[in-house]
Amino acid sequence: MKTAYTADQIRHAERTLMARLPEGTLMQRAAHGLAAACADLLGRVYGRRVVLLVGSGDNGGDALYAGERLARRGARVEAVLAGSKTHEAGLRAFLDAGGRVAEQAAVGEADLIVDGLVGIGVSGALREPYARLAEEANTAHGTVVAVDVPSGVDASTGQVAGAAVRARVTVTMGAYKTGLLVDPGAAHTGTVELVDIGLGPFLPDPDVAALTRADVEDLLPRPGNESDKYRRGVLGVAAGSDLYTGAAVLAVGGALRAGAGLVRYAGTHEPVQQVRAHWPEAVITPLDRPSIEHVGRVQAWLLGPGLGTGDWAHELAARVLASDVPVLIDADGLTLVARDRSLLRRRAPVLITPHAGELSRLIGVSRDDIEAARLEHVRRAAAELGVTVLLKGSTTVVAEEARPVRVNGTGTSWLATGGTGDVLSGVAGALLAQGLGCYDAASVGAYLHGLAGRLAARGAPLTSAGVATAVPEAIRSVHGEPRP
Numbered sequence: 001m002k003t004a005y006t007a008d009q010i011r012h013a014e015r016t017l018m019a020r021l022p023e024g025t026l027m028q029r030a031a032h033g034l035a036a037a038c039a040d041l042l043g044r045v046y047g048r049r050v051v052l053l054v055g056s057g058d059n060g061g062d063a064l065y066a067g068e069r070l071a072r073r074g075a076r077v078e079a080v081l082a083g084s085k086t087h088e089a090g091l092r093a094f095l096d097a098g099g100r101v102a103e104q105a106a107v108g109e110a111d112l113i114v115d116g117l118v119g120i121g122v123s124g125a126l127r128e129p130y131a132r133l134a135e136e137a138n139t140a141h142g143t144v145v146a147v148d149v150p151s152g153v154d155a156s157t158g159q160v161a162g163a164a165v166r167a168r169v170t171v172t173m174g175a176y177k178t179g180l181l182v183d184p185g186a187a188h189t190g191t192v193e194l195v196d197i198g199l200g201p202f203l204p205d206p207d208v209a210a211l212t213r214a215d216v217e218d219l220l221p222r223p224g225n226e227s228d229k230y231r232r233g234v235l236g237v238a239a240g241s242d243l244y245t246g247a248a249v250l251a252v253g254g255a256l257r258a259g260a261g262l263v264r265y266a267g268t269h270e271p272v273q274q275v276r277a278h279w280p281e282a283v284i285t286p287l288d289r290p291s292i293e294h295v296g297r298v299q300a301w302l303l304g305p306g307l308g309t310g311d312w313a314h315e316l317a318a319r320v321l322a323s324d325v326p327v328l329i330d331a332d333g334l335t336l337v338a339r340d341r342s343l344l345r346r347r348a349p350v351l352i353t354p355h356a357g358e359l360s361r362l363i364g365v366s367r368d369d370i371e372a373a374r375l376e377h378v379r380r381a382a383a384e385l386g387v388t389v390l391l392k393g394s395t396t397v398v399a400e401e402a403r404p405v406r407v408n409g410t411g412t413s414w415l416a417t418g419g420t421g422d423v424l425s426g427v428a429g430a431l432l433a434q435g436l437g438c439y440d441a442a443s444v445g446a447y448l449h450g451l452a453g454r455l456a457a458r459g460a461p462l463t464s465a466g467v468a469t470a471v472p473e474a475i476r477s478v479h480g481e482p483r484p
């Protein structure tokens with residue numbers, strides 16, 4: 001598990017660790033790791049031009065001490081001092097090693113630019129001259145390395161209020177910061193390298209976490225010798241309508257590809273025809289009234305994609321939610337629930353999978369506000385509604401009360417196309433039916449769906465049916481090898 005922490009959590013842990021070590025030890029560890037990462041990027045250090053952007057805090061101190069090390073190895077290192085003050089001991093060490101103080105113009109000439117403007121101590125949008133320097137670094141030809149956090153990204157939330165550095169590599173100290181994993185911040189980091197400064201034992205429970213390939217491999221249900229289709233997870237799908245047949249086809253497809261033992265589909269005439277034509281594997285119950293009494297036993301329900309929002313759909317939603325198994329609610333199902341919250345009053349678990357617009361209707365906050373602060377609002381929704389919430393977006397976030405928010409960065413912007421959400425709901429629904437809890441089903445589902453999107457796209461537009469088709473390949477790549 002990749003775990004990440006807020007600035008306050010990091011600061012607190014650093015203070016505890018610092019109290020046990022001689023003064024300056026942590027910064028030397030940080031500078032050592034930073035200089036090594038810079039040297040790797042430069043290849044040859046001797047004679048190369050390095051420019052340090054140095055802010056007024058300890059982030060600038062890290063940069064100066066790393067600059068000292070690079071200067072001692074023969075690099076031509078210059079520092080642009082951006083703050084009203086500068087880390088004194090760091091500057092002295094830097095100058096003693098042959099480093100020089102330069103003007104802003106130096107940025108354009110550098111092979112490597114080290115962004116030591118601000119780290120976890122930032123508040124609000126970058127002020128001048130920091131903002132101008134960040135823009136300059138972004139347009140310069142040299143490789144940009146951010147110290148701890150790309151300046152301009154809020155370390156605790158990933159929010160970006162104005163100008164922000166876009167790094168090739170971010171060298172982060174002691175532990176990942178939340179803002180490095182959540183967009184828009186995550187889009188600024190480039191590759192993140194973690195420098196161990198000994199913080200591990202002093203870190204609290206994480207603020208957010210991201211599943212790794214190995215975590216997904218552990219969590220993914222795998223059929224054993226005694227598995228039969230009923231034990232591998234039967235998913236009921238209540239989706240599609242005479243107007244929207246495609247959503248049903250895609251959701252059932254996602255579920256079948258993600259390993260549901262059996263999919264029981266219930267719907268009206270038109271989507272029934274379509275689902276039958278696409279998926280002879282599905283067991284189908286045509287509905288002439290909104291009832292699930294003839295559908296047979298299921299281990300979880302997927303409710304909502306393309307279902308419609310009229311009385312018929314409301315009645316069917318009420319029947320599904322009155323069952324005693326976990327229910328995943330998506331799309332039109334979310335509109336129904338936003339209109340009638342009483343539908344959510346049930347004992348068995350609920351997972352909802354909204355995008356920002358759907359969440360907006362559920363918690364009465366504008367879509368823009370949600371997009372600007374996704375972590376805050378996904379947590380709030382989980383607390384207010386008492387359900388597990390998967391908020392879709394460029395980084396998908398999953399919240400459940402009293403657990404760290406799970407973030408997923410496997411996706412690609414090619415996934416922003418019609419129907420991919422229906423596939424995701426099918427994948428996560430199949431995982432629920434196979435016995436994963438809502439929190440794991442949502443985060444493993446997002447991981448696989450993102451990966452399948454990448455595999456389906458390979459740098460070009462994809463279709464949502466293509467994403468469903470790529471889900472088995474995504475599962476195979478999680479296992480690292482084909483499994484018999």
Ligand SMILES: NC(=O)C1=CN([C@@H]2O[C@H](COP(=O)(O)OP(=O)(O)OC[C@H]3O[C@@H](n4cnc5c(N)ncnc54)[C@H](O)[C@@H]3O)[C@@H](O)[C@H]2O)[C@@H](O)CC1
Nearest residue numbers: 026030056057058059118119120121122123125126127148
């Ligand atoms: N304390 C330590 O021993 C260690 C600190 N570390 C480094 O120290 C950093 C934290 O240092 P600080 O707490 O001094 O904080 P920072 O250096 O991140 O930033 C604080 C400084 O930035 C200025 N500032 C804040 N917001 C600004 C804005 N919007 N525009 C322009 N200037 C702004 C403040 O006035 C303050 O002078 C970490 O990110 C990390 O790089 C690491 O070396 C690990 C060890």
Ligand SMILES: [K+]
Nearest residue numbers: 118147149151
């Ligand atoms: K920085």
